[in-house]
Amino acid sequence: MGNKSLNWENKDTISGIIMLLCGLGYGIMVLKIPGTKSQLFDSRFVPSLISVLILIVGILQTGRGLIAPKEKIEKKEFDKKTVICTFALIALYILFYSSAGFIITTFLFLFLEMNILTPGYVKKNQIVYLVISLFFSVGIYYLFYFGFSIFLPGGLLDTFL
Amino acid sequence: MFELFGEGLLTALQPYTLILMLIGTAVGIVFGAVPGLSTVMGLVLGLPFTYAMSPAVGICFLISLYIGGTSGGLISAILLGIPGTPSSIATCFDGLPMKNNGRVMEALGMGVVFSFIGTVVSTLALIFISPLLAKVALQFGPHEYFSIAIFAIILITSLAGSTLPKAFFAALMGIGFATVGLSPTDAVKRFTFGSPQLVGGFNTLTVLIGLFAITEILLTSETIKFSTKQEKIEVNMKNVKGFGFTIKEFLEQKWNAAVAAVIGIVIGIIPGIGGSTSNLIAYNVIKSRSKYPEKFGTGIADGVVASETSNNASVGGAMIPLLTLGIPGDGATAVLLGAFMVHGIVPGPLLFKNNASLVFAIFAAMFIGAFLMLIVEFFGLRIFAQVLRVPKYILLPIVIVFTTVGAFALASRTFDVIAILVFGILGYIFVKFKIPQSPFIIGFILGRMAEENLRRGLILSDNNILDFFSKPIASVFLIATILYLGYMLLRYSNKFMKYRYHKY
Numbered sequence: 114m115g116n117k118s119l120n121w122e123n124k125d126t127i128s129g130i131i132m133l134l135c136g137l138g139y140g141i142m143v144l145k146i147p148g149t150k151s152q153l154f155d156s157r158f159v160p161s162l163i164s165v166l167i168l169i170v171g172i173l174q175t176g177r178g179l180i181a182p183k184e185k186i187e188k189k190e191f192d193k194k195t196v197i198c199t200f201a202l203i204a205l206y207i208l209f210y211s212s213a214g215f216i217i218t219t220f221l222f223l224f225l226e227m228n229i230l231t232p233g234y235v236k237k238n239q240i241v242y243l244v245i246s247l248f249f250s251v252g253i254y255y256l257f258y259f260g261f262s263i264f265l266p267g268g269l270l271d272t273f274l
Numbered sequence: 275m276f277e278l279f280g281e282g283l284l285t286a287l288q289p290y291t292l293i294l295m296l297i298g299t300a301v302g303i304v305f306g307a308v309p310g311l312s313t314v315m316g317l318v319l320g321l322p323f324t325y326a327m328s329p330a331v332g333i334c335f336l337i338s339l340y341i342g343g344t345s346g347g348l349i350s351a352i353l354l355g356i357p358g359t360p361s362s363i364a365t366c367f368d369g370l371p372m373k374n375n376g377r378v379m380e381a382l383g384m385g386v387v388f389s390f391i392g393t394v395v396s397t398l399a400l401i402f403i404s405p406l407l408a409k410v411a412l413q414f415g416p417h418e419y420f421s422i423a424i425f426a427i428i429l430i431t432s433l434a435g436s437t438l439p440k441a442f443f444a445a446l447m448g449i450g451f452a453t454v455g456l457s458p459t460d461a462v463k464r465f466t467f468g469s470p471q472l473v474g475g476f477n478t479l480t481v482l483i484g485l486f487a488i489t490e491i492l493l494t495s496e497t498i499k500f501s502t503k504q505e506k507i508e509v510n511m512k513n514v515k516g517f518g519f520t521i522k523e524f525l526e527q528k529w530n531a532a533v534a535a536v537i538g539i540v541i542g543i544i545p546g547i548g549g550s551t552s553n554l555i556a557y558n559v560i561k562s563r564s565k566y567p568e569k570f571g572t573g574i575a576d577g578v579v580a581s582e583t584s585n586n587a588s589v590g591g592a593m594i595p596l597l598t599l600g601i602p603g604d605g606a607t608a609v610l611l612g613a614f615m616v617h618g619i620v621p622g623p624l625l626f627k628n629n630a631s632l633v634f635a636i637f638a639a640m641f642i643g644a645f646l647m648l649i650v651e652f653f654g655l656r657i658f659a660q661v662l663r664v665p666k667y668i669l670l671p672i673v674i675v676f677t678t679v680g681a682f683a684l685a686s687r688t689f690d691v692i693a694i695l696v697f698g699i700l701g702y703i704f705v706k707f708k709i710p711q712s713p714f715i716i717g718f719i720l721g722r723m724a725e726e727n728l729r730r731g732l733i734l735s736d737n738n739i740l741d742f743f744s745k746p747i748a749s750v751f752l753i754a755t756i757l758y759l760g761y762m763l764l765r766y767s768n769k770f771m772k773y774r775y776h777k778y
Contacts, residue, residue, distance in 0.1 A: 128707040132443050139450055146457075146464050154732050154739075156457035156464060159725045163453070167446045174439040177770070192499050199495040200699075203488065203674065207695050210678065211688040223671050230498050230667035249672055253679060263683045 119179040126178030132171030140164035198229050214268020219250035282634025285330045286642055294331065295639065298338035299646040303654070305339075306346020307358040308676055313343030317609040329617035330632050334639035336613055340606050341393055341643040344549050344589050345651060348385035348582055352378065356490050356673070360478070361549030361585035363712065364557035368570060368577025375573045383518025384575050385582045386652045388531055392583040393644035395535045396542065396590025401637050404598045405626065416730035417742050421751035422544060423724035428755050428762075430554060430716040438766045440709045447700075448717025449724075451476055458726035459733065471689040478550075480681050480693035481718055485711055487677040488698020491670050493705060498667060517652060519575070527579045530560050538584030542591020548606070549585035549592075551719065554712050556584035590640065597621055597633060 120126060143164055148157040206222040223246035231237050254274075257263040267274045285291065298320065305316030320339050324332030347362030352369035365385060372381035431445045432438075454465040455475025466472040534556040541552035560580040561570040570577050589606075596607045598621075614621050619629060626633055681690040704711055731748075735741035743749040 124707060128440070128709065131703075131707070132439075135443075135447065142465055147462060154729060154737055156460055156462040159728070160450070160453050160464065163446050163450050167443060167450070170439045170443045170446065174437075174443070177437075177439065190500055191496055195495045195499055196492060200492060203491070203698070204695060207678065207688070207691050210682075210691055215679075219675050223675065226671040226674075227668055230495060230670065232499050232667065235665075235667075245668065245672075249675060253675065257679065257683070263679075264686070265679065265682060266688070 120181050120183050123178040123181045129175030129178050136164050136167035136171050202226050211266045214270050215265035216250045216254050220246045278630045279634045281631040283638045285635045286638035291331050294335045295338040298335045299342040299650050302339035302342025303346035303651050306343035307349040312359050313606050316343050330635045337639045338643040341647050345389035345647050352381045364553040364581035368573050371573030379518035381578050384578050387517050388579045388583045389586040390644050390648040392586030396539045396587040397640040399539045400590045400593050404594050416727040417745045417748035420727035421748040423720045425751045425755045427720050431713040432762050436710040441713050444709050445713035445717035448714040449721030452718045452721040459729045480690045481697050483677045484694035484697025485701035489701030492702045530576050530579045531583045534580045534583035535587040538587025539591040542588030543594045549588040552584040552588045553581040556580045
């Protein structure tokens with residue numbers, strides 16, 4: 114064996130550690146499940162088995178990553194800002210879905226997200242975005258209301274709808 | 275028997291029924307094609323419309339919706355890389371690359387035609403096998419279901435095309451997420467953290483919407499601003515001869531189609547798993563048996579054929595336990611079961627005896643539905659393709675909105691909408707670390723079934739686990755699982771040794 118130092122930066126190592134954390138987390142939560150003391154095969158059996166197996170898999174994966182030789186990985190073009198903005202916008206959209214209502218959140222989400230995702234070379238036409246956002250947020254709401262009897266959250270607009 | 279078939283055919287061929295089936299097919303395709311709207315949802319929404327129809331006509335309408343919906347998923351799978359329904363997950367693997375390689379019409383044409391073939395072949399199987407299978411399936415109990423579920427999980431995990439630890443991790447996480455909620459047989463609350471909504475567990479659809487739609491938009495956002503070319507897709511049908519591929523290309527796929535059809539039918543027959551499972555298994559099986567497995571995922575017709583033949587073959591397959599035993603073969607047939615009940619009909623062995631003309635109307639409807647799907651889907655492709663001409667930065671946010679509606683419409687609660695975000699993040703992390711998604715999905719779908727039947731079987735066997743081996747069918751699958759697992763672990767440790775020592 115020539116390479117004595119462990120490779121902690123390898124993606125395999127990191128994923129292995131994540132797996133170990135998942136296994137631990139899941140395992141700790143399993144302890145909260147009430148078990149039947151007399152029975153082996155109770156509600157705790159499968160979750161316990163799963164957590165043990167995840168830990169084993171995590172150990173294997175971490176080990177695999179640690180002994181891998183260190184290589185320089187080329188970093189691909191990765192627009193962190195757009196990903197984070199998109200993620201944040203989706204999260205906000207979903208979290209306010211019920212309270213602010215479907216129409217408001219959908220309108221805002223569509224308008225903002227289209228702006229965020231537009232590639233650099235395209236000239237943003239805010240009017241088009243506005244019209245599309247309005248059309249779909251109101252249109253989908255009423256399509257499902259009248260067409261399918263599915264009542265999307267009215268939220269803040271409840272008194273008007 | 276032939277007069278009953280004639281009677282059934284006449285019912286199905288009435289103009290009124292045909293028009294309804296045409297509408298049903300189109301609606302089904304739309305529900306199938308739009309990610310976030312599923313076949314099951316389309317069926318649930320169509321069900322109330324059938325109250326005003328006679329049982330036979332109503333069921334024919336729903337069947338055409340079912341077939342259209344199962345097939346429709348291929349449209350978005352190929353054009354967007356997002357499966358419209360769980361039945362078209364594997365269609366994305368080669369369908370999207372084919373589109374990106376400029377072979378979109380070939381992919382779509384193959385998908386539609388082989389969906390048609392899958393439906394027709396499985397309907398033939400339905401007609402000839404259902405009486406025979408009723409007898410065998412009557413003997414299946416929890417021991418058998420458990421063994422089959424475990425075998426299927428191990429199989430998919432091994433064929434995931436990734437290193438074993440990662441694939442197993444995905445499967446185990448899938449099973450883990452499926453344990454959230456009430457435990458089977460004794461309804462103990464697990465991982466619910468005092469939340470009443472977690473008691474119901476996660477809905478499979480939220481898993482799929484999250485893993486595909488949300489993950490997709492996050493992945494797209496990584497590079498969309500750097501794109502310099504117009505991302506518009508041109509679907510040019512002008513120079514397309516026939517269905518977009520040559521007869522030679524069609525015949526090249528005959529064995530893939532045959533194998534996929536058989537897989538689809540068999541998986542459809544097994545209650546609880548259907549098109550959503552068969553497309554993945556057929557894909558992986560055909561890939562492993564192929565002379566060029568490394569090409570799968572790069573955009574070859576074989577991948578699309580495998581997935582689409584099998585998922586539509588599962589339609590006929592899933593109808594078999596429904597009609598012969600009254601047990602739904604998958605989620606969609608569960609809705610059909612509801613339709614039967616609403617109209618006062620009890621499916622099962624007696625159905626063939628007392629209401630044979632209805633059974634034959636159903637057989638006829640499946641053939642007619644298949645033809646309608648073939649024509650509507652293919653010649654309507656231009657209409658569906660128009661959706662693709664909308665730029666991605668406009669299309670994706672709208673798709674996300676539809677998927678939240680789809681999630682919300684399941685049970686009118688925002689919990690499901692939050693769930694798609696959770697699985698979206700999970701899916702994104704999986705992709706970043708190259709952890710495969712299909713074992714996760716299978717683990718989630720089958721994990722519950724496996725545990726439920728393990729515990730039921732143990733109750734029946736007085737907690738004696740060895741009893742599982744006393745049942746012939748169960749022991750066959752269990753032994754096969756153990757042997758296969760052993761073989762896989764051996765292969766992995768061999769590969770691992772080579773990997774480790776080769777580097778030095």
